Amino acid sequence: MLTPSQASAAGDPTVPHAVIIGSGFGGLAAAVRLGARGYRVTVLEQLDAPGGRGYVHRQDGFTFDAGPTVITAPFLFEELWALCGRRLCDDVDLRPVSPFYRVRFHDGTTFDYSGDADAMRREVARLAPADVDGYERFLQASEAIYRVGFEQLGHVSFERWTDMARVLPDLLKLEGYRTVWGLACKHVKDEKLRVVLTFQSLLVGGNPFSTTSVYCLIAFLERRFGVHFAMGGTGALVRGLVDLIQGQGGRVRCNQSVQEILVDRGAACGVRLASGERLMADVVVSNADAAWTYRHLLPAEHRRRWTDRRIERARYSMSLFVWYFGTRRQYPDVAHHTISLGPRYRGLLDDIFTRKHLADDFSLYLHRPTATDPSLAPPGCDTFYVLSPVPHLEAGVDWQARAEPYRAAIEQRLSETLLPGLKQEVVSSLMLTPQGFEDRLSAYKGAAFSLEPVLTQSAWFRPHNRSEEVDRLYLVGAGTHPGAGLPGVLSSARVLDAIVPHGRDLPRRISDPIQEGLPHVRPA
Incomplete structure:
Protein backbone atom coordinates (compact mmCIF):
# COMPACT_ATOMS: atom_id res chain seq x y z
CA MET A 1 0.00 0.00 0.00
CA LEU A 2 1.22 3.52 -0.76
CA THR A 3 1.28 6.09 1.99
CA PRO A 4 -0.71 9.25 1.20
CA SER A 5 2.54 11.12 0.45
CA GLN A 6 3.77 8.36 -1.87
CA ALA A 7 0.46 8.20 -3.70
CA SER A 8 0.58 11.95 -4.16
CA ALA A 9 4.19 11.90 -5.42
CA ALA A 10 3.43 9.05 -7.82
CA GLY A 11 1.14 11.29 -9.85
CA ASP A 12 2.68 14.68 -9.08
CA PRO A 13 4.35 16.18 -12.18
CA THR A 14 6.29 18.60 -9.95
CA VAL A 15 8.22 15.70 -8.42
CA PRO A 16 11.42 14.91 -10.41
CA HIS A 17 11.04 11.95 -12.73
CA ALA A 18 13.74 9.27 -13.23
CA VAL A 19 13.56 6.82 -16.11
CA ILE A 20 15.58 3.62 -15.68
CA ILE A 21 16.41 1.50 -18.72
CA GLY A 22 16.46 -2.17 -17.77
CA SER A 23 15.24 -4.11 -14.75
CA GLY A 24 18.31 -6.17 -13.93
CA PHE A 25 19.51 -6.08 -10.35
CA GLY A 26 21.44 -2.87 -11.00
CA GLY A 27 18.39 -1.13 -12.42
CA LEU A 28 16.02 -2.34 -9.71
CA ALA A 29 18.47 -1.31 -6.99
CA ALA A 30 18.89 2.10 -8.66
CA ALA A 31 15.11 2.52 -8.74
CA VAL A 32 14.80 1.83 -5.01
CA ARG A 33 17.62 4.24 -4.19
CA LEU A 34 16.24 7.02 -6.39
CA GLY A 35 12.75 6.43 -5.04
CA ALA A 36 14.14 6.91 -1.54
CA ARG A 37 15.82 10.13 -2.72
CA GLY A 38 12.66 11.85 -3.81
CA TYR A 39 12.14 10.75 -7.42
CA ARG A 40 9.14 9.37 -9.26
CA VAL A 41 10.63 6.33 -10.94
CA THR A 42 9.67 4.47 -14.11
CA VAL A 43 11.61 1.28 -14.91
CA LEU A 44 11.44 0.11 -18.53
CA GLU A 45 12.09 -3.55 -19.35
CA GLN A 46 12.16 -4.97 -22.88
CA LEU A 47 11.34 -8.54 -21.75
CA ASP A 48 7.89 -9.65 -20.66
CA ALA A 49 8.91 -9.81 -16.99
CA PRO A 50 11.44 -7.99 -14.81
CA GLY A 51 14.88 -9.28 -13.87
CA GLY A 52 17.11 -8.88 -16.93
CA ARG A 53 19.73 -11.58 -16.47
CA GLY A 54 17.76 -12.48 -13.35
CA TYR A 55 14.74 -13.45 -15.46
CA VAL A 56 12.82 -16.58 -14.44
CA HIS A 57 11.73 -19.30 -16.87
CA ARG A 58 8.84 -21.55 -15.85
CA GLN A 59 8.33 -24.63 -17.96
CA ASP A 60 6.77 -28.07 -17.43
CA GLY A 61 6.46 -27.46 -13.70
CA PHE A 62 10.14 -26.50 -13.34
CA THR A 63 11.42 -23.08 -12.25
CA PHE A 64 14.68 -22.04 -13.92
CA ASP A 65 16.59 -18.97 -12.71
CA ALA A 66 18.05 -17.59 -15.92
CA GLY A 67 21.16 -16.01 -14.47
CA PRO A 68 22.58 -15.05 -11.06
CA THR A 69 22.57 -17.95 -8.63
CA VAL A 70 25.48 -17.15 -6.27
CA ILE A 71 24.28 -14.60 -3.72
CA THR A 72 26.98 -12.99 -1.61
CA ALA A 73 27.06 -9.74 0.43
CA PRO A 74 23.37 -9.97 1.47
CA PHE A 75 23.80 -6.71 3.39
CA LEU A 76 23.56 -4.90 0.04
CA PHE A 77 20.02 -6.23 -0.33
CA GLU A 78 19.27 -5.48 3.33
CA GLU A 79 20.21 -1.83 2.70
CA LEU A 80 17.61 -1.56 -0.07
CA TRP A 81 14.87 -2.96 2.15
CA ALA A 82 15.92 -0.63 4.98
CA LEU A 83 15.58 2.39 2.65
CA CYS A 84 11.90 1.45 2.39
CA GLY A 85 11.45 0.92 6.11
CA ARG A 86 11.25 -2.84 5.69
CA ARG A 87 13.33 -5.92 6.49
CA LEU A 88 14.68 -8.25 3.84
CA CYS A 89 14.05 -11.28 6.04
CA ASP A 90 10.33 -10.49 6.17
CA ASP A 91 10.03 -10.80 2.39
CA VAL A 92 12.84 -13.11 1.24
CA ASP A 93 14.12 -16.28 2.88
CA LEU A 94 17.88 -16.43 2.22
CA ARG A 95 19.47 -19.76 3.09
CA PRO A 96 23.23 -20.37 3.43
CA VAL A 97 24.67 -22.89 1.00
CA SER A 98 27.40 -25.29 2.08
CA PRO A 99 29.72 -26.12 0.54
CA PHE A 100 29.86 -22.92 -1.46
CA TYR A 101 31.10 -24.97 -4.43
CA ARG A 102 32.12 -28.55 -5.00
CA VAL A 103 35.03 -28.48 -7.42
CA ARG A 104 35.45 -31.64 -9.47
CA PHE A 105 38.66 -32.05 -11.43
CA HIS A 106 38.85 -34.00 -14.66
CA ASP A 107 40.55 -36.93 -12.91
CA GLY A 108 37.66 -37.23 -10.43
CA THR A 109 39.39 -35.45 -7.52
CA THR A 110 36.98 -33.22 -5.60
CA PHE A 111 37.39 -30.21 -3.33
CA ASP A 112 34.60 -28.81 -1.14
CA TYR A 113 35.04 -25.03 -1.01
CA SER A 114 33.26 -23.57 2.01
CA VAL A 227 27.08 -17.91 -0.20
CA HIS A 228 23.28 -17.87 -0.07
CA PHE A 229 20.26 -18.89 -2.06
CA ALA A 230 16.79 -17.32 -2.02
CA MET A 231 14.01 -19.80 -1.40
CA GLY A 232 11.77 -19.72 -4.43
CA GLY A 233 14.81 -18.95 -6.59
CA THR A 234 16.74 -15.79 -7.33
CA GLY A 235 13.52 -14.49 -8.85
CA ALA A 236 12.22 -14.05 -5.28
CA LEU A 237 14.70 -11.20 -4.90
CA VAL A 238 13.50 -9.67 -8.18
CA ARG A 239 9.88 -9.85 -7.02
CA GLY A 240 10.85 -8.34 -3.68
CA LEU A 241 12.62 -5.40 -5.31
CA VAL A 242 9.68 -4.75 -7.65
CA ASP A 243 7.41 -4.68 -4.59
CA LEU A 244 9.70 -2.11 -2.96
CA ILE A 245 9.60 0.09 -6.07
CA GLN A 246 5.84 -0.09 -6.32
CA GLY A 247 5.55 0.59 -2.60
CA GLN A 248 7.47 3.82 -3.18
CA GLY A 249 5.01 4.81 -5.91
CA GLY A 250 7.31 3.79 -8.78
CA ARG A 251 6.36 1.78 -11.86
CA VAL A 252 7.91 -1.17 -13.67
CA ARG A 253 6.76 -1.40 -17.29
CA CYS A 254 7.58 -4.59 -19.21
CA ASN A 255 7.57 -5.20 -22.97
CA GLN A 256 8.98 -1.69 -23.36
CA SER A 257 12.07 -1.59 -25.59
CA VAL A 258 14.06 1.65 -25.49
CA GLN A 259 15.37 2.73 -28.89
CA GLU A 260 17.03 6.03 -28.05
CA ILE A 261 18.13 8.19 -25.15
CA LEU A 262 16.83 11.68 -25.88
CA VAL A 263 19.23 14.59 -25.44
CA ASP A 264 18.50 18.30 -25.39
CA ARG A 265 21.17 20.97 -24.89
CA GLY A 266 23.75 18.47 -23.71
CA ALA A 267 21.57 16.70 -21.16
CA ALA A 268 19.56 13.48 -21.21
CA CYS A 269 15.88 14.41 -21.09
CA GLY A 270 14.08 11.11 -21.63
CA VAL A 271 13.81 8.10 -23.92
CA ARG A 272 12.05 7.05 -27.10
CA LEU A 273 10.48 3.60 -27.10
CA ALA A 274 10.19 1.20 -30.03
CA SER A 275 6.48 2.06 -30.11
CA GLY A 276 7.38 5.69 -30.79
CA GLU A 277 6.28 6.81 -27.34
CA ARG A 278 8.52 9.40 -25.73
CA LEU A 279 8.95 9.38 -21.95
CA MET A 280 10.51 12.56 -20.66
CA ALA A 281 12.59 12.62 -17.51
CA ASP A 282 14.78 14.73 -15.28
CA VAL A 283 17.41 11.99 -15.07
CA VAL A 284 17.99 8.81 -17.09
CA VAL A 285 19.74 5.75 -15.65
CA SER A 286 20.82 2.98 -18.00
CA ASN A 287 21.04 -0.54 -16.64
CA ALA A 288 21.39 -1.76 -20.21
CA ASP A 289 24.80 -3.15 -21.16
CA ALA A 290 27.20 -0.18 -21.09
CA ALA A 291 28.60 -0.81 -24.56
CA TRP A 292 25.07 -1.31 -25.93
CA THR A 293 23.94 1.91 -24.24
CA TYR A 294 26.60 3.96 -25.99
CA ARG A 295 26.66 2.09 -29.30
CA HIS A 296 22.89 1.78 -29.84
CA LEU A 297 20.96 4.07 -27.48
CA LEU A 298 22.92 7.32 -27.31
CA PRO A 299 23.28 8.87 -30.79
CA ALA A 300 26.84 9.21 -32.09
CA GLU A 301 26.69 13.01 -32.23
CA HIS A 302 26.50 13.06 -28.43
CA ARG A 303 29.52 10.80 -27.90
CA ARG A 304 33.09 12.03 -27.71
CA ARG A 305 34.82 9.39 -25.58
CA TRP A 306 32.81 6.23 -26.22
CA THR A 307 32.93 6.40 -29.98
CA ASP A 308 31.95 3.47 -32.19
CA ARG A 309 35.64 2.80 -32.79
CA ARG A 310 36.52 2.71 -29.11
CA ILE A 311 33.56 0.52 -28.25
CA GLU A 312 34.49 -1.93 -31.02
CA ARG A 313 38.15 -2.09 -29.94
CA ALA A 314 37.47 -2.62 -26.23
CA ARG A 315 38.00 -6.04 -24.66
CA TYR A 316 34.87 -7.95 -23.70
CA SER A 317 34.18 -10.81 -21.34
CA MET A 318 33.46 -14.29 -22.53
CA SER A 319 29.94 -15.38 -23.29
CA LEU A 320 28.07 -18.39 -21.99
CA PHE A 321 26.22 -21.37 -23.34
CA VAL A 322 23.49 -22.20 -20.82
CA TRP A 323 21.33 -25.31 -20.82
CA TYR A 324 18.36 -25.34 -18.45
CA PHE A 325 16.89 -28.78 -17.87
CA GLY A 326 14.63 -30.73 -15.55
CA THR A 327 14.89 -34.42 -14.76
CA ARG A 328 12.22 -36.96 -13.87
CA ARG A 329 14.44 -38.26 -11.06
CA GLN A 330 16.60 -36.67 -8.36
CA TYR A 331 20.39 -36.70 -7.99
CA PRO A 332 20.80 -36.25 -4.23
CA ASP A 333 24.59 -36.60 -4.26
CA VAL A 334 25.04 -33.51 -6.45
CA ALA A 335 25.80 -30.29 -4.57
CA HIS A 336 23.91 -27.02 -5.05
CA HIS A 337 26.90 -25.51 -6.91
CA THR A 338 29.39 -27.71 -8.76
CA ILE A 339 32.41 -26.64 -10.81
CA SER A 340 33.22 -29.49 -13.18
CA LEU A 341 36.63 -28.90 -14.76
CA GLY A 342 37.77 -30.24 -18.09
CA PRO A 343 41.21 -31.58 -19.00
CA ARG A 344 42.60 -28.09 -19.72
CA TYR A 345 42.50 -24.87 -17.70
CA ARG A 346 44.79 -22.24 -19.18
CA GLY A 347 44.56 -23.68 -22.70
CA LEU A 348 40.77 -23.62 -22.65
CA LEU A 349 40.74 -20.04 -21.36
CA ASP A 350 43.16 -19.03 -24.12
CA ASP A 351 40.73 -20.51 -26.64
CA ILE A 352 37.83 -18.59 -25.13
CA PHE A 353 39.39 -15.19 -24.45
CA THR A 354 42.30 -14.89 -26.89
CA ARG A 355 41.86 -17.19 -29.86
CA LYS A 356 38.04 -16.84 -29.86
CA HIS A 357 37.79 -20.53 -30.69
CA LEU A 358 34.95 -22.85 -29.64
CA ALA A 359 36.85 -25.83 -28.28
CA ASP A 360 35.66 -29.42 -28.18
CA ASP A 361 36.38 -29.68 -24.44
CA PHE A 362 34.82 -27.52 -21.76
CA SER A 363 34.61 -26.72 -18.07
CA LEU A 364 31.15 -26.42 -16.57
CA TYR A 365 29.23 -24.81 -13.74
CA LEU A 366 26.29 -27.00 -12.70
CA HIS A 367 23.52 -25.44 -10.65
CA ARG A 368 21.11 -27.73 -8.76
CA PRO A 369 18.83 -25.37 -6.82
CA THR A 370 16.57 -28.22 -5.73
CA ALA A 371 19.40 -29.28 -3.42
CA THR A 372 18.21 -26.35 -1.26
CA ASP A 373 14.65 -25.72 -2.47
CA PRO A 374 12.78 -28.80 -3.76
CA SER A 375 9.75 -26.63 -4.64
CA LEU A 376 11.52 -25.52 -7.84
CA ALA A 377 10.73 -28.88 -9.48
CA PRO A 378 7.75 -31.25 -9.47
CA PRO A 379 7.81 -33.89 -6.69
CA GLY A 380 10.59 -36.43 -7.18
CA CYS A 381 12.30 -34.30 -9.86
CA ASP A 382 15.35 -32.02 -10.01
CA THR A 383 15.91 -28.63 -11.60
CA PHE A 384 19.31 -27.82 -13.14
CA TYR A 385 21.16 -25.44 -15.29
CA VAL A 386 24.63 -25.97 -16.64
CA LEU A 387 26.72 -23.24 -18.19
CA SER A 388 29.85 -23.46 -20.26
CA PRO A 389 32.07 -20.41 -20.79
CA VAL A 390 32.47 -19.86 -24.53
CA PRO A 391 33.83 -17.07 -26.76
CA HIS A 392 31.62 -14.09 -27.48
CA LEU A 393 30.26 -13.45 -30.95
CA GLU A 394 33.56 -12.33 -32.46
CA ALA A 395 34.28 -16.05 -32.74
CA GLY A 396 31.82 -16.22 -35.63
CA VAL A 397 30.14 -19.41 -34.38
CA ASP A 398 26.81 -20.20 -36.05
CA TRP A 399 24.93 -20.97 -32.86
CA GLN A 400 21.75 -21.85 -34.70
CA ALA A 401 23.62 -24.84 -36.12
CA ARG A 402 25.99 -25.54 -33.23
CA ALA A 403 23.68 -25.20 -30.22
CA GLU A 404 22.13 -28.67 -30.23
CA PRO A 405 25.39 -30.60 -30.90
CA TYR A 406 27.09 -28.56 -28.16
CA ARG A 407 24.24 -29.27 -25.74
CA ALA A 408 24.40 -32.98 -26.56
CA ALA A 409 28.15 -33.02 -25.86
CA ILE A 410 27.56 -31.43 -22.46
CA GLU A 411 24.79 -33.93 -21.75
CA GLN A 412 27.17 -36.77 -22.57
CA ARG A 413 29.86 -35.35 -20.30
CA LEU A 414 27.42 -34.97 -17.41
CA SER A 415 26.13 -38.50 -17.96
CA GLU A 416 29.68 -39.84 -17.66
CA THR A 417 30.51 -37.85 -14.53
CA LEU A 418 27.87 -36.26 -12.28
CA LEU A 419 24.46 -37.28 -13.64
CA PRO A 420 24.41 -40.94 -14.74
CA GLY A 421 21.73 -41.83 -17.27
CA LEU A 422 20.94 -38.17 -17.86
CA LYS A 423 19.81 -38.51 -21.47
CA GLN A 424 16.93 -40.78 -20.47
CA GLU A 425 15.92 -38.60 -17.51
CA VAL A 426 15.55 -35.14 -19.11
CA VAL A 427 11.89 -34.07 -19.37
CA SER A 428 12.26 -30.31 -19.85
CA SER A 429 14.91 -28.40 -21.79
CA LEU A 430 15.76 -24.81 -22.73
CA MET A 431 18.95 -23.19 -24.09
CA LEU A 432 20.57 -19.75 -24.12
CA THR A 433 23.47 -19.13 -26.53
CA PRO A 434 25.80 -16.15 -27.05
CA GLN A 435 23.50 -15.08 -29.87
CA GLY A 436 20.67 -15.09 -27.34
CA PHE A 437 22.69 -12.84 -25.03
CA GLU A 438 22.84 -10.27 -27.83
CA ASP A 439 19.34 -10.72 -29.28
CA ARG A 440 17.40 -11.20 -26.05
CA LEU A 441 19.49 -9.32 -23.48
CA SER A 442 21.09 -6.64 -25.69
CA ALA A 443 24.58 -7.67 -24.63
CA TYR A 444 27.13 -6.17 -27.03
CA LYS A 445 28.91 -8.97 -28.93
CA GLY A 446 26.97 -11.42 -26.78
CA ALA A 447 29.42 -10.84 -23.93
CA ALA A 448 27.74 -12.16 -20.80
CA PHE A 449 29.53 -9.79 -18.38
CA SER A 450 30.14 -6.69 -20.54
CA LEU A 451 33.72 -5.32 -20.56
CA GLU A 452 36.46 -7.71 -19.48
CA PRO A 453 37.72 -6.76 -15.98
CA VAL A 454 41.39 -6.24 -16.83
CA LEU A 455 43.26 -3.47 -15.00
CA THR A 456 43.11 -1.12 -18.01
CA GLN A 457 39.31 -1.49 -18.05
CA SER A 458 38.70 -1.10 -14.31
CA ALA A 459 37.63 1.83 -12.11
CA TRP A 460 38.26 5.13 -14.00
CA PHE A 461 38.95 3.21 -17.23
CA ARG A 462 35.42 1.72 -17.33
CA PRO A 463 32.40 3.68 -18.56
CA HIS A 464 31.70 6.03 -15.67
CA ASN A 465 28.65 5.82 -13.44
CA ARG A 466 28.00 9.46 -14.31
CA SER A 467 28.15 9.55 -18.10
CA GLU A 468 31.14 11.33 -19.57
CA GLU A 469 29.07 12.17 -22.64
CA VAL A 470 25.92 13.99 -21.55
CA ASP A 471 24.58 15.44 -18.32
CA ARG A 472 21.85 13.72 -16.32
CA LEU A 473 22.69 10.29 -17.75
CA TYR A 474 23.94 7.64 -15.32
CA LEU A 475 25.06 4.03 -15.76
CA VAL A 476 24.66 1.04 -13.47
CA GLY A 477 25.27 -2.66 -13.99
CA ALA A 478 28.13 -4.94 -14.99
CA GLY A 479 29.68 -2.63 -17.59
CA THR A 480 30.37 0.29 -15.28
CA HIS A 481 32.24 0.61 -11.95
CA PRO A 482 32.79 -1.58 -9.97
CA GLY A 483 31.88 -4.44 -12.34
CA ALA A 484 29.92 -7.67 -12.74
CA GLY A 485 28.46 -10.04 -10.17
CA LEU A 486 25.63 -9.28 -7.76
CA PRO A 487 27.80 -7.33 -5.28
CA GLY A 488 29.23 -5.33 -8.19
CA VAL A 489 25.96 -4.34 -9.83
CA LEU A 490 24.30 -3.56 -6.49
CA SER A 491 27.31 -1.41 -5.59
CA SER A 492 27.04 0.43 -8.92
CA ALA A 493 23.57 1.55 -7.83
CA ARG A 494 25.02 2.56 -4.48
CA VAL A 495 27.33 4.96 -6.31
CA LEU A 496 24.27 6.94 -7.42
CA ASP A 497 23.72 8.14 -3.84
CA ALA A 498 26.86 10.25 -4.20
CA ILE A 499 26.47 11.55 -7.75
CA VAL A 500 22.72 11.99 -8.40
CA PRO A 501 21.26 15.03 -6.61
CA HIS A 502 18.47 14.41 -4.15
CA GLY A 503 15.13 14.99 -5.81
CA ARG A 504 14.49 18.08 -3.72
CA ASP A 505 17.84 19.58 -4.78
CA LEU A 506 17.59 18.86 -8.51
CA PRO A 507 17.11 22.01 -10.60
CA ARG A 508 13.76 21.41 -12.32
CA ARG A 509 13.17 21.84 -16.02
CA ILE A 510 10.19 23.46 -17.68
CA SER A 511 7.52 20.77 -17.93
CA ASP A 512 4.06 20.17 -19.29
CA PRO A 513 1.96 17.02 -19.01
CA ILE A 514 1.97 14.34 -21.67
CA GLN A 515 0.42 10.88 -21.80
CA GLU A 516 0.21 8.87 -18.60
CA GLY A 517 0.79 11.98 -16.52
CA LEU A 518 4.55 11.99 -17.15
CA PRO A 519 6.18 15.42 -17.56
CA HIS A 520 7.64 16.64 -20.82
CA VAL A 521 10.90 18.23 -19.70
CA ARG A 522 13.34 20.51 -21.40
CA PRO A 523 16.71 21.55 -19.97
CA ALA A 524 16.59 25.10 -18.72
Missing part, protein backbone atom coordinates in the same frame (compact mmCIF):
# COMPACT_ATOMS: atom_id res chain seq x y z
CA GLY A 115 33.32 -20.74 4.54
CA ASP A 116 34.35 -22.99 7.43
CA ALA A 117 37.96 -22.09 8.21
CA ASP A 118 38.83 -25.45 9.77
CA ALA A 119 37.11 -27.43 7.04
CA MET A 120 38.97 -25.42 4.38
CA ARG A 121 42.31 -26.08 6.04
CA ARG A 122 41.51 -29.79 6.05
CA GLU A 123 40.51 -29.70 2.37
CA VAL A 124 43.70 -27.84 1.44
CA ALA A 125 45.79 -30.28 3.50
CA ARG A 126 44.11 -33.20 1.73
CA LEU A 127 44.65 -31.72 -1.74
CA ALA A 128 48.00 -29.95 -1.28
CA PRO A 129 49.53 -30.56 2.18
CA ALA A 130 52.55 -28.36 1.48
CA ASP A 131 50.34 -25.35 0.71
CA VAL A 132 48.32 -24.91 3.91
CA ASP A 133 50.39 -21.94 5.07
CA GLY A 134 50.41 -20.48 1.56
CA TYR A 135 46.63 -20.75 1.42
CA GLU A 136 46.38 -18.78 4.68
CA ARG A 137 48.66 -16.09 3.22
CA PHE A 138 46.48 -15.93 0.10
CA LEU A 139 43.39 -15.44 2.27
CA GLN A 140 45.16 -12.66 4.20
CA ALA A 141 46.00 -10.97 0.90
CA SER A 142 42.36 -11.38 -0.18
CA GLU A 143 41.18 -9.69 3.01
CA ALA A 144 43.57 -6.77 2.54
CA ILE A 145 42.33 -6.28 -1.03
CA TYR A 146 38.72 -6.52 0.15
CA ARG A 147 39.26 -3.80 2.78
CA VAL A 148 40.40 -1.36 0.09
CA GLY A 149 38.85 -2.60 -3.14
CA PHE A 150 35.36 -3.31 -1.80
CA GLU A 151 34.84 -1.45 1.47
CA GLN A 152 36.61 1.77 0.44
CA LEU A 153 36.28 1.90 -3.34
CA GLY A 154 33.36 -0.34 -4.34
CA HIS A 155 30.78 2.45 -4.02
CA VAL A 156 33.01 5.38 -5.06
CA SER A 157 32.53 7.05 -8.43
CA PHE A 158 35.75 7.24 -10.44
CA GLU A 159 35.00 10.37 -12.46
CA ARG A 160 38.43 12.00 -12.78
CA TRP A 161 41.83 10.55 -13.54
CA THR A 162 42.95 12.02 -10.21
CA ASP A 163 40.50 9.64 -8.49
CA MET A 164 42.44 6.78 -10.01
CA ALA A 165 45.81 8.36 -9.21
CA ARG A 166 44.79 8.68 -5.57
CA VAL A 167 44.23 4.94 -5.17
CA LEU A 168 47.21 3.78 -7.23
CA PRO A 169 49.57 3.61 -4.23
CA ASP A 170 47.15 1.28 -2.44
CA LEU A 171 46.66 -0.83 -5.57
CA LEU A 172 50.43 -1.13 -6.01
CA LYS A 173 50.89 -2.04 -2.36
CA LEU A 174 48.23 -4.72 -2.72
CA GLU A 175 49.84 -5.94 -5.96
CA GLY A 176 46.86 -5.05 -8.12
CA TYR A 177 49.23 -5.14 -11.09
CA ARG A 178 49.32 -8.94 -10.73
CA THR A 179 46.67 -11.14 -12.26
CA VAL A 180 44.36 -13.34 -10.21
CA TRP A 181 46.44 -16.34 -11.29
CA GLY A 182 49.68 -14.51 -10.51
CA LEU A 183 48.63 -13.73 -6.94
CA ALA A 184 47.60 -17.35 -6.35
CA CYS A 185 50.93 -18.54 -7.76
CA LYS A 186 52.79 -16.25 -5.37
CA HIS A 187 51.29 -18.08 -2.40
CA VAL A 188 50.61 -21.70 -3.40
CA LYS A 189 52.47 -24.23 -5.55
CA ASP A 190 49.91 -26.95 -6.26
CA GLU A 191 48.26 -26.52 -9.68
CA LYS A 192 44.90 -27.83 -8.53
CA LEU A 193 44.81 -25.52 -5.54
CA ARG A 194 45.70 -22.61 -7.81
CA VAL A 195 42.62 -23.46 -9.87
CA VAL A 196 40.46 -23.63 -6.72
CA LEU A 197 41.64 -20.14 -5.74
CA THR A 198 41.15 -18.53 -9.15
CA PHE A 199 38.03 -19.88 -10.89
CA GLN A 200 35.81 -17.32 -9.09
CA SER A 201 36.94 -14.55 -11.44
CA LEU A 202 35.15 -16.44 -14.21
CA LEU A 203 31.90 -15.89 -12.30
CA VAL A 204 32.29 -12.16 -13.04
CA GLY A 205 33.47 -12.63 -16.61
CA GLY A 206 37.21 -12.43 -16.02
CA ASN A 207 40.02 -14.64 -17.26
CA PRO A 208 42.13 -15.37 -14.14
CA PHE A 209 45.24 -15.15 -16.33
CA SER A 210 44.51 -11.53 -17.29
CA THR A 211 42.04 -10.19 -14.70
CA THR A 212 43.51 -7.86 -12.11
CA SER A 213 44.20 -9.51 -8.76
CA VAL A 214 41.84 -6.98 -7.16
CA TYR A 215 39.16 -9.58 -7.90
CA CYS A 216 40.84 -11.94 -5.43
CA LEU A 217 38.76 -10.05 -2.87
CA ILE A 218 35.96 -12.47 -3.76
CA ALA A 219 37.60 -15.16 -1.62
CA PHE A 220 37.35 -13.05 1.54
CA LEU A 221 33.94 -11.65 0.58
CA GLU A 222 32.59 -15.20 0.45
CA ARG A 223 34.38 -16.20 3.66
CA ARG A 224 32.95 -13.23 5.54
CA PHE A 225 29.36 -13.19 4.29
CA GLY A 226 28.84 -16.70 2.94
